[in-house]
Amino acid sequence: MxxxxxxxxxxxxxxxxxxxxxxxxxxxxxxxxxxxxxxxxxxxxxxxxxxxxxxxxxxxxxxxxxxxxxxxxxxxxxxxxxxxxxxxxxxxxxxxxxxxxxxxxxxxxxxxxTEDQSSVVFADPVMASTLKLADQVAPSDASILITGESGTGKEVLARYIHEKSRRNGNAFVSVNCAAIPDNLLESELFGHEKGAFTGAVARRIGKFEEANGGTLLLDEISEMDIRLQAKLLRAIQEREIDRVGGSQPVKVDIRLLATSNRDLEKHVRDGNFREDLYFRLNVFNLQLPALRERPGDIPVLAAFFGKKYAEANGLSDRPMTASALARLTEHHWRGNVRELENTMHRAVLLASAKEIDSDAILLTGEGMSPLIGGAVTAAPAAPPGQQAPTASAPSSAAGDADGGQSLVGRTVADVERDLIIDTLEHCLGNRTHAANILGISIRTLRNKLKIYNDEGVAVPTLGDGERNGL
Ligand SMILES: Nc1ncnc2c1ncn2[C@@H]1O[C@H](COP(=O)(O)OP(=O)(O)OP(=O)(O)O)[C@@H](O)[C@H]1O
Ligand SMILES: [Mg+2]
Incomplete structure (x- = not known):
């Protein structure tokens, strides 16, 4: 939330x-x-x-x-x-x-x-069987590795499992391993004592202790530094942690969930992820299907997000026309549920007062839209019925990708910049998600954005106040 x-x-x-x-x-x-x-x-x-x-x-x-x-x-x-x-x-x-x-x-x-935060909206039988598995393993204390493409709902599923577990009266604590710099992650997880390092002005309790009695989600675990993986393994095996600079281990009682949108087995083969840790985390694996593999979820999710963003913006919840729905079901959804959510957010803002028709559905990877010349991924806050502002960005690399030809004559750096900026806009400024979709590390993304900023390019700002972990 x-x-x-x-x-x-x-x-x-x-x-x-x-x-x-x-x-x-x-x-x-x-x-x-x-x-x-x-x-x-x-x-x-x-x-x-x-x-x-x-x-x-x-x-x-x-x-x-x-x-x-x-x-x-x-x-x-x-x-x-x-x-x-x-x-x-x-x-x-x-x-x-x-x-x-x-x-x-x-x-x-x-x-x-946030009552409905852990509710998982679905209708497709493929998703129903995934949730059935989740229901079966939720009550145990077994570690679960949740895998799936970016935006498929891994965090949503983690919360769902916590809610269905015996620990649901206690904390659900989530740590994004990709968003926290390596040198800070250890103290974030295990806490530190006052004076443990420069800047440690007071004792700080880490996420393991904070989640005591409850569930700890290690989000994007594949990004964890290999040296820290050894300490994590010890914490899991011994059920105790060492605060940075601490002299005594502290007992913890947590259930571990972890997510990854990368192939962790390959990470293990490449020597970037400890095999013993992989087996510890992967007692059970829940694999979330991509949205395109469960098309039956698209209409119910679209209706859910349509209602959510109508309420959030003080607008009436309007029905979708058949052609709008057809556009949604035909799309490839590389960004999965998150992409659908952002699409519906835009649609709610752009649609007429009566219904959400296909012209309000702006899809990634399409060229010119009749409503927004050239802007493929803008998320304008224009009131319904008003024309949204035209984006000033150069023509979208994503939009040109279909034709391919139009990229000829442009430099790689140029196309890369447009791709990165467009993706970031599409994610409403959320750098973690943009990096995931782009398949680059958050650090690389940050460095590139800094260069663009220095060059005077308008870089979308952190949307949704994503200060958490950044
Ligand atoms: N089944 C669902 N029902 C309702 N909302 C969903 C569902 N799946 C995903 N969402 C919503 O879609 C967005 C993305 O979900 P989530 O953050 O869980 O994905 P993720 O797999 O963790 O993505 P990433 O790999 O980028 O971290 C969130 O806003 C979430 O609330
Ligand atoms: Mg996630």
Missing amino acids: RLLIVGTLEGHISAAGQIAIGRGAKVSHVETIDAGLTALRNGRGADLVMVDVGLSVPRLLKAMKAEHINTPVVACGIQSDPDAAEAAIRAGAKEYIPLPPDAELIAAVLAAV
Whole structure:
């Protein structure tokens, strides 16, 4: 889920943000009501807004109401300010969270808002049999390796397994091994003692301890440095961890789930992944089929995302025409469910007031669209019925790929830049996902974006406030 924090309150709010990140939320932060409204308006939205009660919460709520932004808002403030709390609730805030934040309270609020986070939408028999397997193995404590192409729903499935397990009353903690630099990942996983290294100003509890009693998801495990893999193996075997700079091991009780969108067996053969660790993680393997292998899921997922983004944008949930649906079912969906989700997000914003017709369906890899000249992957926040802005980017490499010919005469660097920028736009600025789709490491992507930035190319900014782990 995506959490937008508005305000500062001398660090208390960011402590709340850290707790939310620990619970799997993606958190973005702005300081003022106006900046918060801008963030909500730009079409990227948030699932929950947490606002400093010292700011004008009534003004925020009034503006949101006027603009049909239906995201729930909770107010936060120091306990000694009951008047401000009352004013916030009166203005329409859903909850009041006293600061300093209580981890359980924040978790409860997040859970209430994200009830459907672990629901897996499906209709295709192929997916039904995958879920049947998941149901069978969920109650055990066995480690599960979830594999599948980027965007197939590996994280969704991990949450589903946690919810179906005996540990569902305890934490589900997720760590993205690809997004955290190697030198920080060890302390992220195992924690550190004060003074363990430069910058370790206080003791920090790692994700293993945080997930104690619950489930730990090691997302994109294939990206973990081989030296750290040895420590991870020890932690799994011994059921205890060593904090960085710590003198005594700490016992932990966790169930491990891991995901990978790469062929881990090949990684093992190439010497990049420890075989013993692979066998430890892969007690059971759940393989998520690509979306094109389960076409029966496309209509139900499209309807689900259509409703979700209509609600998030304060728009009515409009039906899809048969031709719009035909376009969706015929598409190749290289980016899988995430690509379908982004496509529906755009469609909801572009469609007319009555229905979602095929002209609102902008698909990756297609050339000129009648609605948006040249823009293949723009995600404009234009109100329904209005023409979306034309993208100023050079013609899309992805869009030209079909013809092939049109690439002749362009340099590799040039085409690569367009491909990277288009993919990033398509992922609403999410670098982790863009790197996955492009098949390059996040580090390579970051380096390239830095060069483009320095050259003055407009690089899509972090969409969805993806601060988590970046
Ligand atoms: N069956 C499903 N029902 C509802 N939403 C889904 C389903 N599968 C995927 N999604 C949504 O699609 C998006 C991508 O899913 P998720 O992040 O789980 O994929 P992933 O396989 O982990 O991708 P990546 O390899 O890029 O990390 C998310 O927004 C998720 O909520
Ligand atoms: Mg994932």
